[in-house]
Amino acid sequence: MDDLTRRDVIKLGAAATVAASLGVGERVAAQAVASPAFFTPEEFALVDELSEMIIPADEHSPGACAAKVAAYMDGRRAEALEEKDRTKWRDGLKFVEQLSRESGGKSFLQSSPDERVAVLTRMAENERTPNKPEELFFAELKSRVAHAYYTSEIGIQKDMEYKGNSYLAEFVGFDVSS
Numbered sequence: 001m002d003d004l005t006r007r008d009v010i011k012l013g014a015a016a017t018v019a020a021s022l023g024v025g026e027r028v029a030a031q032a033v034a035s036p037a038f039f040t041p042e043e044f045a046l047v048d049e050l051s052e053m054i055i056p057a058d059e060h061s062p063g064a065c066a067a068k069v070a071a072y073m074d075g076r077r078a079e080a081l082e083e084k085d086r087t088k089w090r091d092g093l094k095f096v097e098q099l100s101r102e103s104g105g106k107s108f109l110q111s112s113p114d115e116r117v118a119v120l121t122r123m124a125e126n127e128r129t130p131n132k133p134e135e136l137f138f139a140e141l142k143s144r145v146a147h148a149y150y151t152s153e154i155g156i157q158k159d160m161e162y163k164g165n166s167y168l169a170e171f172v173g174f175d176v177s178s
Contacts, residue, residue: 037078043093054145067152092137
């Protein structure tokens, strides 16, 4: 760093500006998603689809895919200290695939939207008191998707309409029924 001249700093700044204007940052982000840290590409695609099914895009705000929920969860699994935390997710995704093949004869991602909903519905049957492995995984999945979504910029600012740390003349609240 001692050898860095003012001219070098200006060149680096110009290069960063050009890279940003060419969309290099977007391509780097896309590559990060293309090569997940923990999940295989197939598992990542499955987690991405499951996340979007749990929190889909609507007229009010983008869904879990746009919030990069799968990438967030991939990063958390890659950082997991306990092997059981990783194994739980791999086994859970296998349950999803197994249920999909049992009900429709196809992998989850090759199934129709109605078949996918049927698999998730089956996994969520005992959501309040899960007993079966696929039910336990669904409870974990749903909880993690909600956490990832509502800690993302999209979840906080677009869905919950958080206005930031600014003075409000009146508290408008948040209607949880919508």
